[in-house]
Each structure stands twice: as structure tokens, then as C-alpha cells.
Amino acid sequence: MSTDRTSSGAKAGTVTTVVIGAGHAGLAMSRRLTERAIDHVVLERAEVANSWRRERWDSLRLLTPNWMSRLPGFRYRGTDPDGFMTMTEVIAFIESYAAWIGAPVQNGTTVTSVCPDPYGYRVTTDRGTWRCRSVVLASGAFNTPTVPAVASAVPDSVRTITPREYRNPTDLEHGGVLVVGASATGLQLAEEIQRSGRPVTLSVGEHVRMPRLYRGLDVQRWMMATGLLDERYDQVDDIVRARHVPSPQLVGTPARTTLDLNTLTASGVRLVGRLAGVRSGKALFSGALRNHCAMADLKLGRMLDGFDAWARAHDFDAAVDLPERFEPTRVGASPTLELDLERGEIRSIVWATGFKPDYSWLHVPVLDRRGKLRHDGGVVDAPGMYVLGLGFMRRRKSSFMHGAEDDSNELACHLHAYLDSVTRHTMLAAAG
Amino acid sequence: MNMASKVDNGVNVQALLDAREALSQAPEAARFTWRAASTWMSGTHTRANVKGFDGLGAAQQHKTEFSFDVDHPEVFASEDNGATPVEFVLVGLAGCLTAGIASVAQNRAIQLRSVKAIVEGSMDLAGILGIDPDVRNGFDDVKVTFEIDADATREEIEALVAQSQKRSAVFDIITNPTNVAVMVK
Numbered sequence: 129m130s131t132d133r134t135s136s137g138a139k140a141g142t143v144t145t146v147v148i149g150a151g152h153a154g155l156a157m158s159r160r161l162t163e164r165a166i167d168h169v170v171l172e173r174a175e176v177a178n179s180w181r182r183e184r185w186d187s188l189r190l191l192t193p194n195w196m197s198r199l200p201g202f203r204y205r206g207t208d209p210d211g212f213m214t215m216t217e218v219i220a221f222i223e224s225y226a227a228w229i230g231a232p233v234q235n236g237t238t239v240t241s242v243c244p245d246p247y248g249y250r251v252t253t254d255r256g257t258w259r260c261r262s263v264v265l266a267s268g269a270f271n272t273p274t275v276p277a278v279a280s281a282v283p284d285s286v287r288t289i290t291p292r293e294y295r296n297p298t299d300l301e302h303g304g305v306l307v308v309g310a311s312a313t314g315l316q317l318a319e320e321i322q323r324s325g326r327p328v329t330l331s332v333g334e335h336v337r338m339p340r341l342y343r344g345l346d347v348q349r350w351m352m353a354t355g356l357l358d359e360r361y362d363q364v365d366d367i368v369r370a371r372h373v374p375s376p377q378l379v380g381t382p383a384r385t386t387l388d389l390n391t392l393t394a395s396g397v398r399l400v401g402r403l404a405g406v407r408s409g410k411a412l413f414s415g416a417l418r419n420h421c422a423m424a425d426l427k428l429g430r431m432l433d434g435f436d437a438w439a440r441a442h443d444f445d446a447a448v449d450l451p452e453r454f455e456p457t458r459v460g461a462s463p464t465l466e467l468d469l470e471r472g473e474i475r476s477i478v479w480a481t482g483f484k485p486d487y488s489w490l491h492v493p494v495l496d497r498r499g500k501l502r503h504d505g506g507v508v509d510a511p512g513m514y515v516l517g518l519g520f521m522r523r524r525k526s527s528f529m530h531g532a533e534d535d536s537n538e539l540a541c542h543l544h545a546y547l548d549s550v551t552r553h554t555m556l557a558a559a560g
Numbered sequence: 561m562n563m564a565s566k567v568d569n570g571v572n573v574q575a576l577l578d579a580r581e582a583l584s585q586a587p588e589a590a591r592f593t594w595r596a597a598s599t600w601m602s603g604t605h606t607r608a609n610v611k612g613f614d615g616l617g618a619a620q621q622h623k624t625e626f627s628f629d630v631d632h633p634e635v636f637a638s639e640d641n642g643a644t645p646v647e648f649v650l651v652g653l654a655g656c657l658t659a660g661i662a663s664v665a666q667n668r669a670i671q672l673r674s675v676k677a678i679v680e681g682s683m684d685l686a687g688i689l690g691i692d693p694d695v696r697n698g699f700d701d702v703k704v705t706f707e708i709d710a711d712a713t714r715e716e717i718e719a720l721v722a723q724s725q726k727r728s729a730v731f732d733i734i735t736n737p738t739n740v741a742v743m744v745k
Contacts, residue, residue, distance in 0.1 A: 334726075404736040414733035415702075419725040426719050460700065497587070 139234060140256025143169050144547065146249070147264040148242075148411065150176045150233045152199060152222055153517035154266030154531035157201045158231040160540035169251060170231055173191070173238040177222040178266055180215050186296045187320055189214050189380035190529070191312055193346050198530045199225050200537070210346065212380025239267075243491045248512055248550075261550060262512035262543055265490070265501075269518045269527060270483035276308070279479065281406035286469050291317065299326035299478040304328075306401050306411065309480030310335040311374035315387050317377070317478055321396050327466065329474065330392060332417055333402035335371060337424040338456070340386045343448040347378070350550040354438045356431075357525040358534075362519075363503050371520045374482070389421065389457050391553045400464050410472040413463070421457035429453065485518070506539045512546050514539045561701060564619040571666040580633040589617045598630075604649075605640045646699070652730045657704065659722030673709040702734060 145161055147154045161168045172178065176371040190197065195209040201224050213221065226233060234255075241252040248261040267294060273290035282288055291313050293299075297320055307318040310332040322328040339345050339544060351357045364370045388533035389399060401414035436451045438444070467474060487495060494502050494510045502509040505522040516535055525531035583590040590614035598608040607699050609627040635729050643651070663677030681699040686692040708717050725731045 173587045352632065403733070407737065416725065417724055417729060419731075421716070423722045425720055426715065430719075459590065 137184075139169070140253070142247070142259045142275075143167055144260060145169075145262045145264060145543065146171060146251045146260045147266055148416055149266035149268060149270055150226065150231065151179060151266060151517070152177075152225070152529045153268075153532045153536070154264070155222065155226050155229065155231050155233075155516075156199050157227045157266060157351050157516055157540060158233075160536045161543075162229065162231075163542050164540060166540075166544065168232065169258065170233040171237045171239055171251070172233050172235050172257075175225045175235045175327050176233060179270065179279040180222070183292045184215050184315070185291060185294050187316070188216075189554070190218060191375070191378045191380055192348050192528055192530070193380070194284050195354075196348060196528070196530050197221060198533060200533050202228060210384065211382060231356040239489055241489050241491055243325070244510070251491070261547055262514070265487075265508070265513070265515040265537070265545070266517060267485065271461045271486035272484050273479060274484050275479045276403065276481055278403060278406045279477075282411075282465075282477060283409045283469050285472075286474055286477055290477060292483075294478060297321045297326060298476075300326060302326060303475035304473045305404075305476045305478060305498060306331065306474045307478045307480055309333075309374075309482065310377065310389070311480065311482070312376060312378050313391065314478075314480035315377045315389075316379050317480055318392055318397055319387060319395065321478070322392070327396065327398075328392075328400045328478075329400055329403050329464075330389075330411060330422060331403045332389065333414070334420055335374055335389075335424050336376040337388055337428045338378055338431075339388070339428075339454060340378060340384050341438070342432065343451060345448055346384070346438050350435045350438075351524075355432055356434075357523065357528075357531075359524045361520055361522050361526075367520065371518075373520075388454075390455060393458055399459065400467070406469070409468060411467045411469055411474075413465050413467070414464075414544070417463050418459050421459050422436070423425065425456050446487050456555050491526050499522075505544055506535060514543055567666060567669045567671045569662045569672050571623065571663045573663060576663060577667075577722075584616075589615070591615070601641070602638070605629065605641045610640075625733075642737075646681060646683070649699075649730075649734070650681055650696045653702070653704065653734060654679045656728045656730035657706075657724045660728050661706075661708070661720050664720050664723045664727075665712075668716070668720070670720065671711045673711075674707075676707040677708075678705045698712075699734075703733045 135220045135346055139147060141162045144166050145168035147157050147161070147170040152374070158168065158170050174182070188219055188546040191212070192246060193209065194204040194211050194213060197204040197213060204221070227527065236255070238254045239251055240254060241262060243250045243252070245259055247259050249259070249263045251258040251260060251263065261536060273292050275290065279288060284371050289337040290325045294317065303326060305321050305326045306329045307314050309319065314330065318330045340347060342350055344385075348357075355542065361370075377388055379385065393399060399417065401417035402420070404414045405412045432451070432453065439448060446465050485501070487499070487501065492510050492513065494508050494513065496502055501515055501518070503521070506515050506518075508515055515521065516532060516539065519527040521527070522538065523531060526535055568649060585731060592613065594613045596608045596610050597605050598607050608628045609625055610628070611622055613620050628648070630645055631641040631650065632638035632642045632644050658675055658677060661675055680703045682701045683699050686693045687695040687697040706721055707721070710717060712720070
């Protein structure tokens with residue numbers, strides 16, 4: 129690596145690989161590159177685990193139990209393997225990993241542009257420019273909240289907020305709250321906002337229902353044992369659909385409670401269909417709520433059938449509780465189709481409608497017409513470029529922290545082979 | 561897929577899958593415009609014809625022109641020359657969901673023997689007659705009851721019915737708002 133110090137004291141120069149982002153994925157890749165003696169730098173816009181520090185709500189805990197918190201060569205060693213990390217604990221975990229692997233992280237360095245370059249890529253930052261053979265995008269899958277187009281038609285009298293800004297219910301005015309979205313985020317926020325005394329209406333589209341515990345074991349234990357988490361992107365029927373599946377309705381709590389639509393209904397939350405439009409100040413909800421709930425119930429049933437079949441086949445029945453089935457999702461006879469947003473009943477809207485990565489700085493033609501990165505299991509459609517941490521990128525577990533273990537290993541392997549081929553070509557060209 | 565080859569619901573699933581693949585590569589070709597032309601006959605009687613539509617980047621035609629008489633029943637003091645407009649909506653929903661069930665069943669290698677549906681839409685005439693401004697004109701409830709005989713478990717049949725709703729154009733049209741522009745030439 130050849131480096132220069134810029135006037136600001138930051139290093140820049142030429143390096144084999146630039147990793148963008150020092151979250152769990154970028155650090156896992158840093159470890160893999162170090163193992164292969166590939167010189168690299170990890171550029172971090174703020175500090176290690178930044179999104180976990182600044183872009184998450186107060187009560188959030190990981191959806192995976194502590195025993196699953198693993199990174200290459202490193203794992204949770206605390207006294208509560210079945211517990212769920214708070215954000216403070218996640219930050220500490222990732223920080224200690226960065227220190228343990230001695231990752232070459234350059235904090236406070238915002239990447240403003242990545243461009244093709246005769247050498248490979250030119251990575252411009254607010255603190256100098258790097259040239260490199262290869263780039264690993266580990267800047268996260270949850271940079272920008274996705275807000276539906278109808279948001280622009282919401283009357284000004286209603287305050288709207290995304291989960292990136294939301295910290296706790298006191299951020300919202302007193303009065304009714306419409307939470308849009310029924311994935312893990314939507315359900316968790318609906319639950320705590322309702323508990324704060326603000327009546328919640330939850331807009332529910334397609335969703336994934338999941339109990340926290342099944343037959344006495346964490347559902348993640350079942351998903352791992354039965355191979356669901358390891359299912360590969362090139363093995364599923366329809367990867368586009370699989371990547372669109374919303375995050376499962378789960379919450380990590382010390383009591384290991386299940387959070388589903390029935391729990392919320394029992395606490396007084398009103399369920400409505402998917403938000404289909406806002407017209408003349410009125411929110412219009414789809415009449416398909418019943419089918420969305422029926423589909424989620426059917427899929428849950430199939431998943432549990434799969435768990436039971438696995439238990440039978442592996443002589444596991446005696447080790448766990450008896451099989452159980454959960455009450456179908458309760459949907460009222462005629463869910464509300466229309467809410468007047470100007471009447472004062474709804475004071476705030478929370479857009480729990482997902483996140484997307486931000487590639488505004490990526491000036492390499494690798495985005496499709498919808499702005500999504502073209503990649504094959506993390507191998508981006510540009511030589512020497514890789515991505516980590518996207519949903520179902522190589523496996524169902526890719527977006528989880530422990531998913532980075534296998535993904536980073538395989539992509540580092542690919543990256544290594546790529547560097548070898550580039551070196552061979554360069555040497556052949558030099559030999560003329 | 562030996563199973564699949566024995567199952568025949570009369571649906572060419574391979575053609576649908578091929579079309580899905582082709583159209584995901586050529587998004588413009590996936591834009592379709594459907595068209596009906598109508599002429600007032602007399603009273604509440606209208607005749608509507610369906611022949612041409614646009615899709616796959618070109619003008620397309622049905623094999624033959626289809627004609628539909630639309631009217632109202634005698635209890636509305638009409639001549640009852642055809643089904644009511646709202647019944648056509650129910651017909652559309654039945655046709656759409658059932659086509660979906662057949663396609664999904666074929667794709668899942670489920671042999672269907674019979675698929676019957678009763679589609680009911682209820683409304684309060686106080687809406688269209690202008691008796692009560694708080695009552696909507698259209699259906700306040702739509703109920704579809706399927707009776708399906710197939711080589712499948714109840715769960716598999718329920719999943720077919722659920723998936724057909726998920727992929728149904730008419731179900732979407734009925735359950736979600738749509739911008740409608742009505743103009744005079």
C-alpha cells in the first residue's frame with residue numbers, strides 16, 4: 129500500500145482493496161482480506177457501527193438471539209445466549225470485533241464518489257482520493273427509508289416520521305398514530321406507541337408471521353437447523369420475490385415474547401389494509417387485508433409443518449415440546465377502508481415501509497433501471513466490485529450479522545482470484 | 561417434474577413462465593391497454609363490444625368480436641336485455657380468480673376436477689338513488705365462495721385461492737383505488 133497524508137491528516141493513496149463501511153459486514157470482509165494478506169482500507173463516514181449508533185430507535189434489540197451473534201473468528205461469549213442485544217450491546221460487540229481484528233478503519237471519511245479508473249477504481253472521499261483494484265460495498269442495506277409516493281398527498285396537519293428519525297413514542301404528538309407497514313419494524317413501533325397511550329392504526333400489506341418460540345425453541349434455531357437460513361440465492365424458485373419478502377414479524381425481548389397481529393389487536397391496535405392512496409385528505413386502504421392475513425397464516429403453517437417433519441426425521445421430537453398451531457389472524461368483519469386525515473383523529477404517520485441502500489455516490493454503471501445493484505450473489509456486475517449485507521444476497525441469512533461469515537469468505541475468495549487474474553494479465557502485458 | 565406432466569388443467573404454464581421471463585427483459589412490452597366500445601341502445605340498455613387491445617408493443621385482436629348486452633332488471637322498470645353493470649364486475653372477478661386458480665394449480669402440479677364459485681356483491685340502493693349521502697354507490701361487501709374438487713389437501717387448496725387473489729387484476733381493481741378519467745370528446 130502506498131499512502132500519503134493529506135493536509136487533514138487522513139491517509140489516501142493506492143491500495144489493493146477499499147472496503148466502504150465499517151459495520152459488521154465491512155469488518156468481516158476486512159478480516160477475510162487480512163487472512164489472505166490483501167492490503168486494504170476500511171472507509172467509514174463516521175465511526176464503527178455508525179448506523180446502530182445514530183439511525184435506530186431506542187428500544188430496538190437484535191431479532192436474532194445472542195448465540196447467533198457471530199463474525200468470522202468471533203462470537204458472543206456472555207452469560208445470556210438466548211437473550212437479544214440492545215443497540216448499546218451491538219455497538220460494543222462490533223467495536224470489540226474491530227479492535228480484535230485490528231481492522232484498518234479510517235473513521236470520519238465519507239465516500240463521495242466511486243468511478244472506474246485505468247487501475248481499477250477511484251474512490252473519492254471528503255479526505256482524499258484512493259485508487260484501488262477492487263471495491264467492497266459494505267455501506268448497508270438500510271440507508272434510506274422507503275416512503276410510498278402517496279406520502280406527498282398527506283395533509284400538512286399530520287406529522288410524518290420514518291423509523292430512521294423515530295426514537296421513542298414521545299417523538300410523536302398525543303393522539304392517533306397511523307403506522308404503515310407490518311414487518312418487524314412496523315409491529316414493534318405499533319406496539320410501543322399503542323402502549324404509550326397513542327391509539328394506533330396499523331396498515332398491513334403482505335407480511336411474514338412468525339412466533340418467537342416454537343416447541344420451546346427460538347424460531348431462529350429451527351430455521352437454522354432445518355436449513356432455511358442457509359438456503360442459497362441460486363436455489364430458491366424466484367430470487368426476485370424472495371428478496372422482496374418483508375422482514376418477519378419478530379421482536380427480541382428478555383421475555384422472548386411473540387409479537388403478531390393478534391397480540392396487537394388484543395392491545396387495542398386497529399388493523400387496516402395496505403395504504404393504497406391518499407385522496408382529498410383521506411387515506412384509502414386496500415380491501416385485501418383478509419387475504420394478506422390468510423396468506424401469512426398459511427405460510428406460517430407450512431413453515432411449522434416443515435419444522436415438525438424435520439423433528440420427526442431427526443429423532444428430535446422428544447427433545448422439544450409438542451407441536452402446536454397458532455390461532456389464525458383475527459380480522460374484523462369490515463376493516464376500515466378510509467380514514468379522514470384532516471379530522472384530527474390521526475396526528476402522526478410512521479412510515480415503516482422499508483429501507484433501501486444509498487448508491488448516489490456510485491458512478492459505475494451497475495444499477496438497473498429501478499436503481500438496484502446488479503449482482504450475482506454479491507459479485508457486482510463490474511470487475512473487482514463486491515457487495516455485502518443485502519437481503520437474501522447469497523443466502524436467506526445474508527442480511528443478518530452471522531450471515532456475513534460465509535458471505536465474506538466466499539466473496540473474499542472470488543476477490544482473491546480476481547486479483548490474481550489481473551496480476552497475471554498485467555505481468556503478461558509487461559512481458560509483451 | 562414428472563408430476564407436472566401428468567397434471568393437465570388446460571393451462572400452458574410454460575408459455576406463462578416464458579412470457580414472464582421475456583417481459584421482465586422488455587418492460588415496455590408488458591404495458592397493455594384493454595378496451596371496450598359501447599353504444600347506447602335505449603332506456604338503460606347498452607351494448608358493449610370487445611375486440612382490439614394493445615400489448616406486446618403492438619395492436620392485438622381477439623379471435624372474434626365479443627358483444628355484451630348490459631341492462632337492468634324489470635324490478636328497476638327496465639327491459640332486462642342483459643346483466644347489470646355490477647354483475648359484469650362480479651363476472652370479471654369470478655373469471656379472474658378462477659383463471660388464477662387454474663394457472664397456479666398447474667404450476668404447483670395440482671390436478672383440478674371442478675372449480676365453482678358463487679360471487680356476491682351487496683349494496684345499499686340508498687347510495688345510487690341519492691337517498692342517503694353517507695351510503696356509497698358501490699358494493700359495501702363482496703363475498704366469493706369457492707367449491708373446489710382437486711387432488712390436494714385443504715391447505716393446498718386454500719393456498720391456491722390465496723395466491724390467485726394475490727395475482728388477480730380484478731381483485732386488485734376492486735380492493736384498491738384507481739384513477740379514472742371520464743371525458744367528453
